[in-house]
Amino acid sequence: MCGIIGVVCQEESRRIAEITVNALKRLEYRGYDSVGVASVSSRGIEVRKAKGKVDDVVRIKRIPELTGFLMIGHTRWATHGPPSDKNAHPHTDCKGEVAVVHNGTIKNYRELREELESLGHKFVSETDTEVIPHLIEEFMKRGMDSFSAFKAAIRALHGSYAVLAIVKGERKIYFAKKDNPLVIGLGNGMNFVASDIPAFLDETDRVIVLKDGELGYVTPEEVHVETLEGNVVDVTKRTIVVTWKSESVTKGGYPHFMLKEIHESPVAVEDTINGMLSDMETLTEAVKALAEARRVIVVASGTSYHAGLYFHELLLSEGYNSLPIIASEYYTVKANPSDVVLAISQSGETLDVVQAVKSFKTKGAKVISLTNVIGSALARESDVALYMRAGPEIGVAATKTFVSQLASLALLFSELTGSFKEEIKKIRSILERTIETYEGISKEWGEELAKKSNAYYLGRGLGLPLAMEGALKIKEVAYVHAEAYPAGESKHGPIALVSPGFPVFFINVDKSDLLLNNHAEMKARGAETFAISSNVALGADHEIVLGLSDFLSTFAVAPIIQLVSYYAAVTRGYDPDKPRNLAKTVTVE
Numbered sequence: 001m002c003g004i005i006g007v008v009c010q011e012e013s014r015r016i017a018e019i020t021v022n023a024l025k026r027l028e029y030r031g032y033d034s035v036g037v038a039s040v041s042s043r044g045i046e047v048r049k050a051k052g053k054v055d056d057v058v059r060i061k062r063i064p065e066l067t068g069f070l071m072i073g074h075t076r077w078a079t080h081g082p083p084s085d086k087n088a089h090p091h092t093d094c095k096g097e098v099a100v101v102h103n104g105t106i107k108n109y110r111e112l113r114e115e116l117e118s119l120g121h122k123f124v125s126e127t128d129t130e131v132i133p134h135l136i137e138e139f140m141k142r143g144m145d146s147f148s149a150f151k152a153a154i155r156a157l158h159g160s161y162a163v164l165a166i167v168k169g170e171r172k173i174y175f176a177k178k179d180n181p182l183v184i185g186l187g188n189g190m191n192f193v194a195s196d197i198p199a200f201l202d203e204t205d206r207v208i209v210l211k212d213g214e215l216g217y218v219t220p221e222e223v224h225v226e227t228l229e230g231n232v233v234d235v236t237k238r239t240i241v242v243t244w245k246s247e248s249v250t251k252g253g254y255p256h257f258m259l260k261e262i263h264e265s266p267v268a269v270e271d272t273i274n275g276m277l278s279d280m281e282t283l284t285e286a287v288k289a290l291a292e293a294r295r296v297i298v299v300a301s302g303t304s305y306h307a308g309l310y311f312h313e314l315l316l317s318e319g320y321n322s323l324p325i326i327a328s329e330y331y332t333v334k335a336n337p338s339d340v341v342l343a344i345s346q347s348g349e350t351l352d353v354v355q356a357v358k359s360f361k362t363k364g365a366k367v368i369s370l371t372n373v374i375g376s377a378l379a380r381e382s383d384v385a386l387y388m389r390a391g392p393e394i395g396v397a398a399t400k401t402f403v404s405q406l407a408s409l410a411l412l413f414s415e416l417t418g419s420f421k422e423e424i425k426k427i428r429s430i431l432e433r434t435i436e437t438y439e440g441i442s443k444e445w446g447e448e449l450a451k452k453s454n455a456y457y458l459g460r461g462l463g464l465p466l467a468m469e470g471a472l473k474i475k476e477v478a479y480v481h482a483e484a485y486p487a488g489e490s491k492h493g494p495i496a497l498v499s500p501g502f503p504v505f506f507i508n509v510d511k512s513d514l515l516l517n518n519h520a521e522m523k524a525r526g527a528e529t530f531a532i533s534s535n536v537a538l539g540a541d542h543e544i545v546l547g548l549s550d551f552l553s554t555f556a557v558a559p560i561i562q563l564v565s566y567y568a569a570v571t572r573g574y575d576p577d578k579p580r581n582l583a584k585t586v587t588v589e
């Protein structure tokens with residue numbers, strides 16, 4: 001949540017604004033409440049910012065006209081203070097000679113603000129971030145050079161932060177990181193610091209992933225990193241060359257990232273499976289840990305939680321002791337050293353998941369993580385780090401990464417139990433065929449659901465996590481209120497709402513014999529029924545019969561429910577890439 005970018009180059013030019021605007025567009029998925037930039041040129045610091053989306057703010061504030069030798073930029077997902085022009089980043093000190101962008105939460109900002117106000121500092125926003133430029137100003141006033149003042153300011157903060165700061169007249173971007181992601185990009189005659197790699201992928205593929213507790217500065221020629229304690233860190237050996245292609249972070253002819261990324265899921269799954277199999281050592285280590293576990297605690301949030309539930313269902317089917325837990329409820333579980341925690345997170349940065357894992361570790365549990373981002377916080381916290389290779393996902397709603405999660409978890413289960421070995425090889429082609437064959441029908445279903453205010457998604461066994469994901473997706477992007485239930489439970493309350501025309505969506509990929517009755521119960525109340533069935537048709541008003549095994553059908557269901565939600569959103573006139581109030585990566589409690 002919140003995207004930050006910093007660019008510093010040798011020449012003073014407009015190119016800096018072009019690169020920053022491009023980066024802000026790439027970072028917009030991290031928050032779209034407000035946007036702002038600050039440049040440093042021979043004329044001093046200039047800030048332009050406002051509430052609104054990147055394209056609008058860039059146009060209204062004429063950001064491309066700014067020149068300078070460095071620029072920082074920010075897209076905001078509001079935490080402290082509502083979305084507004086004055087709460088938009090960058091924030092400055094009293095004299096406008098220091099500017100700061102920040103992603104995270106400063107827990108002690110009230111005390112710091114009171115102290116600074118008592119010293120005469122004037123605040124203009126309601127944000128926690130604004131204390132940072134004033135702290136830097138205060139320390140500089142006391143005689144420190146700017147880097148020492150920056151370090152002193154960072155040491156005064158309690159909480160989480162990825163921070164960039166600039167000072168009038170300096171060709172340097174100061175940075176610090178704790179609990180929020182920050183990466184450095186190494187360019188030619190210019191360097192970058194950003195929340196994530198896609199921000200500068202057009203300019204360079206050479207990256208250094210910063211660790212918690214590191215801070216420093218970049219100039220056009222130099223990267224200086226040290227720890228909070230002041231020990232200089234040699235990061236040259238940590239340079240990695242990323243294989244992500246720049247095209248993977250553009251819409252490539254599709255109207256939205258969400259649609260493009262649904263279409264990318266066959267390749268994402270193939271890359272994920274091949275990638276995991278190419279690192280057999282890590283996979284075997286994970287399998288060994290799971291096999292020896294007395295209990296597997298599966299922990300995740302949002303869509304990743306549904307992938308976790310899918311794994312839980314697989315484990316249950318073979319008699320394993322598994323406990324799925326929504327990450328923000330981790331404190332309800334007493335972990336012990338015989339537990340193995342499987343933490344699943346696309347970003348690897350979701351604070352709820354990271355906190356849960358940190359807590360389970362203190363109880364002696366071993367941690368396996370499954371993420372899509374190399375070097376993410378979660379991967380660093382884990383004993384065994386498994387990676388998907390789904391490529392960058394820009395749409396806020398998870399699509400291809402959900403399918404890749406299902407595939408990686410199916411592979412893990414297959415290695416653990418020996419089942420589904422042959423079927424896993426077919427997932428890519430099943431996904432390709434599904435999207436090609438059923439996109440038209442999914443569009444029709446989406447258009448139909450767009451007319452409704454409420455919907456139920458029902459399933460049993462392996463179908464239940466997919467029903468939950470279907471309901472979440474249509475809520476997230478089309479704002480249709482939807483609830484998922486185990487189909488058998490629907491008669492214990494939910495059915496009270498069903499009247500003629502009420503849409504009920506069946507994920508019929510497990511226990512079809514039982515779902516036949518649940519479908520009949522809904523039809524008897526006049527429900528308009530939709531079904532995705534593996535083999536046995538329910539006789540729904542709208543039905544896709546896949547003709548696949550139950551196991552392979554779960555993979556085909558995923559893009560269909562995503563396409564239905566996508567087309568429902570578009571029919572209703574919403575932008576599915578930027579659902580209101582949501583952020584792709586949630587790094588607050």
Ligand code: G6P
Nearest residue numbers: 302303304345346347350398583
């Ligand atoms: C946010 C996103 C969801 C995502 C969830 C977990 O709420 O809007 O799409 O599923 O975070 O994200 P993670 O990166 O941990 O998978």
